[in-house]
Amino acid sequence: MAVGAVIENLSNRKLFVIFSALLVVQILFFLVGAWYAPSPSSYMEFEMITCRDETRGFSGKWIHRDNCEQIVLSEYTPISYDLREIVFVAKMPHARDGIELEYSPWFQFLLGVLHVDVAYSEHFKYVSHAPLELEVRMGYREKGSQKNEWNELTTSNVTRILECTIPDEEKKKGGTYDCDMLDLFELGSSSYPFYLINIRIPIDQNACQYNPLSSNCQIGQLTGLRLIEIHQNGGFTLIWLWTKTLMTPVVGACLWWYYNRVSDWLYSITYGTFQINQLARNPLLLERAILYLGLSLAILDFPIEWISLTHRVPFLLLVSDLRQGLFYTVLFSFWLIFAGEHLIDDTTRNNIKSYRFNLSFIIIASGALLIYDLIERGVQLYDPFYSVWSSPTGSQIAYVAIFISAICILAYFAFLLFKIVKVWTTIKNKRSAQLYQTSENRRLKVEGVIYRFKFLMLFTVLCAAFTIIAYFMKQYGEAQLHGDEARSGFLTGSTSAFFTGTFGMCNIYVLLLLAMYAPSHKHYRGATQLIDENDDEIIDDPSNQHTESNAMTTFLKPSTD
C-alpha cells in the first residue's frame, strides 16, 4: 500500500484555482514593490573639504566644517614637510533644506566609496598600481549631543591600490587621470545619526627620497577626494520587513503541516496495518529535502532585522548573507536530489550517499563563498575600513574563493542538466516500452513519477523565466534614470519591484512544493511507492475512482497520444 503526493490527486479545477490565487499573490508582491517602496538604496555625495591642521592630527582634535581653516589644494604651500597637516573632512549626512538630516537605523547599512582625483603632473608622477595609504578617523555623534561633540568610532590606517588611467592627449598640465573608485568602509548598522570623517594622507619624506616605492610616493598629484555614501532606503526596509513578517507565519504553518503529514502518514502506516515490517520507513529522501528547503526558507524569512531598529547589531549584514547562502545551497541541493529521485530505473535512489559527488560541488561552492564572506564582512565588524581586496594576499584569497565557487557552480549546473536530460530520456523510453505492457499498478506508478517531475520542471522553468524577465525590467528601469528630467514611469520603480517580486516568488515556489509534494491522504493504491519496485499487488478499490477529471491524466494526455 502506498500513497501518492497531493499533486497527483488534485482535480484540474482545484489546481487552476490554486494557481490563479498564487498568481494574484505574486502580482501583489510586485505591486507592493513598484508602488509603495522607494528604490532599495540611495546615495549621498560628499566632496571632502580640505582644511589645515598644524598639529597634524596629534592633538586628537576633530576637524569639522565649523573649525576648518579651509584651503585650496592647488594654491596651498605646506608649512612643514609633513603633509598630514592637510585634512580631508566630510560630515555625514549633509544638511538639506536648512534642516540637519540624520541617519536612521532603518538604513540597515552604510557603505562608503572613495573617489580620488589625480591630476597629471611632471613632478608628482603617478605610477600604476600605486598603493594609497590613508589615515582615517571616523567619529560619531549622538542625537541629543552638542553640535560638534564627536566621539571616536574607529581609527584605521587604510591601504588601497590606486588604479588610474589617462589617455595620451591628456598628458599635459591640467589633464586628469580616470581612477577606479575605492571601497572605503562598510558599516553593518546605521546606529548613529551623524558621522564625521577625517582623512590624512601621510607621506614619509625620507622614505620617498631614498626609495620611491615607499608609501604614497607614487600616487601622483592628488587634487581632491570625493566620498559616496550608500545606504538602504528606510522606506524599502519597512516594506521589506513587513513582507517578511507577513510571510513568516505562513511559511511556518505550511512547514508544520508538511511535517505532520510526513510523520502522520508514517505513523498510520506503522501502526495501522499489518505489514509493519515491510512498509515502515523513514521519510523519503525527497520528502526530507523538501522539508529542509522549507526550513531554510523559514530561516530566510524570519524578520530578525526588527531588532536592528532598537539595538546596535552590526552583524546583521553578515547574518543576512549567511541566510541567503544557506537557502541557495539547500535549493540547489534539492534540485539535484529531485532530478535524481525521478530516475525511475536507478536502484541507488533514496540514499543521500549516492549524491555525494554532485553535492560536493555545491558544498565547495558555498563553502568558498562562505569563507570569502566571513573574511570580508566578519572582519568589518571590528574594522569597518577593512577590505579583503586591499592587500595582495587578501585579494588572491578572494579571487581563488570566487573562482572555485564559479567553477563548482558551473559544474553543478552541467551535472544538473545531464541529470535532467537523463530523466527525460528515461521517461521517453518508459513510455514507448513498458507503460501499457506491465500491470496497471506499475503504469500508475510510473505515470505518477513522470507527472510529478514534469510539474516541478515546468514550474521551475516558469519561475526562472519570471526572474529573468523581472531582472531585465529592473535593468531597463535603472537605465531610464538618465538625464535632467528623470521620467517617473512604471518601470523606474522596478528595482524594488524586482526584489519584492522575486522574494515573493521564492516563497510561493517553496510553499507550493510543500503543499503539492506532501503525501496525500487519498490513497492511490500501489501507484507511487517509489521505493518498492516489486510491490506489484493490485488492489482494486472502487472508492478510488475519481469523478472529477484528474490533473495528472490530462497533463499526461498529450504526450501519451
Add this chain to the structure above:
Amino acid sequence: MHINTSGLLALICLHVCLPTPVNSWWLLSKADTSSPNSASSPILCKNVPGLTPQQKRMCHENPNVIKYLMFKFQISGLRSALHTCEYTFQREAWNCTLTLPGVGTSPLQIASRESAYVYAISAAGVSHSLARACSKGLIDDCGCGETPQGSDSVSISSRSRSPSDFVWAGCSDNVKFGNSFGRKFVDQYDRQHATEPRSQMNLHNNRVGRRLLANAMNRECKCHGVSGSCVTKTCWKVMPKFDEFAARLHEKYQLAKLVTNNDQKLFVRSTPSAGLSGRTERYVKTLEASSKQMRNELIYLDASPNYCAIDVKDRECGENCQNICCGRGWRTTREIVDEPCHCQFVWCCEVKCKTCKKLVERNFCL
C-alpha cells in the same frame, strides 16, 4: 587662474548704465570683487543693481546659496563660466570679450550665436558651482528632493521635504538642485518677459546649458549584493569637469541654429538633406524652437556683429592668425625665455629646477 577682471567690470558697468538691463544677475559676479567678506549677504542683495524684485527676494531668502554664486574660492559659478569661455575662445575671432570697444555695444545685447553661448555657459556655471558647494556640504539650504519645474514659487525650499522623506527615500542629486535654483533665479527676468523673442531665446539657451550639464554627468555604480554581487547595485552621477562640459557646449555653439520670430514663437528654418542639389530650397521645413529636436540646440536670432571691427592690434593669435587678425596680417616675434627644466622633486613639497634658455615664437596681430 587669471580672470579678465576689466572685461567683467566693463560688462557690469555697461549693464548698470544701460536703461534696460539685459540680464542683470550677471552683476553678482561683480559683487564678489567688491565685497570679499560675503558674509554680509543681506546688504549685498540690496547693493546689486538690476535684480528684479523676485530675485532680490530670493537673494534674501537664500543668502547662503547666493554666496556660492560668487564663492570666495575658485568655484564661483559665473567666474568659472567666464574664465572657461575665455579659454575656449582664445584662438577665435571673438575671444569671449563681453565689451567691444570699437562697436560700442555689448555683444550680449545682440541676439547672436555668441550671446547664446554666453547665456548657456553661465546658466550651467551657476548650476555647476551650486552643485559642488552642495556636495561639499557648505550650503545647508540645498534641496533634498525634487523641486518641480515650472513651479512659480520663489523660495527654493517651497516644496522642501521633511527629514522623514530622507529616511524614506533619500535625496536626489545635487545638480538637480543647482538646476532648479538656476531656473528660478537666473531665468527670473526673462520669464517675466516671455513674450519677447529675445527672452525666449535666452530662456531656451539657459535651458540648453543646464540640460547639457545634466546630460554630461557620468554614471557610476557600486555593486553591494551578497558577497559583493551585482544583484544590489547603487548608481550615482558624477559631475563632469567644467572644461569637459565647455568643450561640449562649444560644439553646440558651432551648430547653433538661426531662428525667426513668428507670432510670439520661435521657428527654425531647417534645411533637411542639404546635400541634395537644388531641391533643398523647396523643402524648407519649419520647426518650433521648443520642439524635441531643438531641445538640445542653441538658438540665436541675429547674425553676429563683425568682430573685426574690434581693434585686434597686438592680440596674440597663435596658430589661427588669418582669422583672428581679420586679414590685417601679423608679426612673429622670437624671444629667448628662461624656462624651468630638468626639474627634480625634493621631498617634501619643493620642486628644484634648472633654468634653460628656450626660443619661443609668438604671433601678434598687426
